[in-house]
Amino acid sequence: MPNQTKKMSKPNGEIKCLVNTCHYYGSGDHCFADKIEVQSPNASTTEMTDCMTFLPE
Ligand code: SF4
16 A cells, blocks of 8 residues: 555654653654655634544554
């Protein structure tokens, strides 16, 4: 599956994430996903955006 998100061996250094129940989360508030998708279009507040790549542990 070419579009499947991979969990990397190193953190994605430009992403800070506090969702410590995510499969891709690592200590230090790091995300180890090789890519993430954030939704949704036409959001007008911070609260209206979320990470769609989130996967429960
Ligand atoms: S995939 Fe999304 S929710 Fe999961 S650690 Fe990365 S940024 Fe956070």
